Amino acid sequence: MSKDSTIQPSTILIVDDNPKNIQTLGVFLQTEGYQVEFAINGESALDWIKRATFDLILLDIMMPGMDGYEVCRIIKSDPKNQKIPIIFLTGKVDTESIISAFDLGAVDYIKKPFNQRELIARVKTQIEIKISREEIARNLRDIEHKNELITGSIQYAQRIQNALLPTEAIFKAYIPDNFILFLPKNIVSGDFYWTQQIEDIIFVAAADCTGHGIPGALMSMLGISLLNEIVMTKRVLETDEILNQMRDKLIGRLNQGNSEGAGIKDGLDIALISINLSQKLLTFSGANNPLIIVRKDTKSGETILIEHKADKMPISLHLKMKPFNKTTCHIMAKDKIYLFSDGYSDQFGGEENKKFSLNSLRQLFKSLYELPMIEQKQRLNEKFIEWKGNNKQLDDVVIVGLNMAESYGEVDFF
Structure with a gap:
């Protein structure tokens, strides 16, 4: 078995109150090899996030009950989930809406109707960024651990030197x-x-x-x-x-x-x-x-x-x-x-x-x-x-x- 076959596909959560949009997006993303889950409102999205780990969230703004802004605010206030990249996918095109999305921590903002190739490109970019950040964080933890070991050895050498x-x-x-x-x-x-x-x-x-x-x-x-x-x-x-x-x-x-x-x-x-x-x-x-x-x-x-x-x-x-x-x-x-x-x-x-x-x-x-x-x-x-x-x-x-x-x-x- 090759090493690449053990790599798990990235998982994306689509949050939209329109079943047709969910179906269309799901097909696009699954064709690209992503694992996809769906939520038709904010409450369902937050429930999913409690039960599973996601690499990206595509989030609509205008939904009944809890809108996308509130969903984003709750996610970003949770230290466990605040690093999940969120892309707003919405029909709201006014400047204030876009600024509000980025102020809440969104990494991108895509307007409906969207271009399929553009959407896939932006999704790939954000997932690659997330993977790179996680790899950097792992490397930093590894470096910190090695630095602790090296520092411990040097401190022991200091005790030997001081004894002389x-x-x-x-x-x-x-x-x-x-x-x-x-x-x-x-x-x-x-x-x-x-x-x-x-x-x-x-x-x-x-x-x-x-x-x-x-x-x-x-x-x-x-x-x-x-x-x-x-x-x-x-x-x-x-x-x-x-x-x-x-x-x-x-x-x-x-x-x-x-x-x-x-x-x-x-x-x-x-x-x-x-x-x-x-x-x-x-x-x-x-x-x-x-x-x-x-x-x-x-x-x-x-x-x-x-x-x-x-x-x-x-x-x-x-x-x-x-x-x-x-x-x-x-x-x-x-x-x-x-x-x-x-x-x-x-x-x-x-x-x-x-x-x-x-x-x-x-x-x-x-x-x-x-x-x-x-x-x-x-x-x-x-x-x-x-x-x-x-x-x-x-x-x-x-x-x-x-x-x-x-x-x-x-x-x-x-």
């Missing part, structure tokens, strides 16, 4: 006064933050992986895994060497060094610091992402900004593959330290719809110096939302802010 990120309690245990502004573009993020401590050395990183969403999240999980392996397992403590080994391992894991992985250009940018509590030293290494420190000048009392530049190359296979550098500086009490991705500065917005820019972010950090860290996070978030306006968020955002206190637990730091 350091908790607020862990961050506070290492550096109590801090904030993390973490704004994924999608449910999961290609940006990540990381921290660990080995003896009196605290490590902190903020990274930006290639892409966002699921691809970025997969890269972020790889990045976190590599940092933990290099620092916690292999006990590599120098920031430049951590990045060197991270790059080598990522190239190896993604097979970027051979023909199989030649097309994979994924990688990450990162700002990585180590804070040696006993020596009061901060060491920084960066792959494209800089480090910013804001402090009070001890002589002038002015708020100053110090920026440590990153190497202009990613953690990935790249044309430039030099060893990463490191810079070391003494840190002072009340220094504010910022590690971040480029998602904030690259966001378009404002009156001129341009990028926020790194320079604007520098000035924003500087202006926030006197505020508590939790309030700094709030101000940064509010400014981002204000700047973005009605624009879409273009990328993931992460900013880690650290306030260097005068002491850590029983250790007098400064």
Whole structure:
């Protein structure tokens, strides 16, 4: 049996108080392969609609008792039946009657006496439209269902990613006064933050992986895994060497060094610091992402900004593959330290719809110096939302802010 033989013919309800009109219309439509039912008044038509499903209704206006307008109004007020297309077939030809029909929800208006070929053409058109709408509705429901499944999977991936990120309690245990502004573009993020401590050395990183969403999240999980392996397992403590080994391992894991992985250009940018509590030293290494420190000048009392530049190359296979550098500086009490991705500065917005820019972010950090860290996070978030306006968020955002206190637990730091 062919597939087409299982398709049920469309069913049409003819409502007319003239038996001759019903007979003529019925023959025309049955010849075209439609299934036809009849009603000689409004009450009978509404009874039919309660008992059966129709693909189209041909409705006369002038009938004794309930006229066609009232029948149409009742049908269209019922959510179950309001999508059934109704064509008025009537001898009323004045403009007001036609307008009233369309106002009530009719899809067409055919005047008697009608042309057989024209009527069949209009009926076919409306039934095809109805079938197309029903198919679209089915497809939309199918898409919604699949979207729910996909969203559910992504939300589960988010839980896995969040489990890999350091908790607020862990961050506070290492550096109590801090904030993390973490704004994924999608449910999961290609940006990540990381921290660990080995003896009196605290490590902190903020990274930006290639892409966002699921691809970025997969890269972020790889990045976190590599940092933990290099620092916690292999006990590599120098920031430049951590990045060197991270790059080598990522190239190896993604097979970027051979023909199989030649097309994979994924990688990450990162700002990585180590804070040696006993020596009061901060060491920084960066792959494209800089480090910013804001402090009070001890002589002038002015708020100053110090920026440590990153190497202009990613953690990935790249044309430039030099060893990463490191810079070391003494840190002072009340220094504010910022590690971040480029998602904030690259966001378009404002009156001129341009990028926020790194320079604007520098000035924003500087202006926030006197505020508590939790309030700094709030101000940064509010400014981002204000700047973005009605624009879409273009990328993931992460900013880690650290306030260097005068002491850590029983250790007098400064």
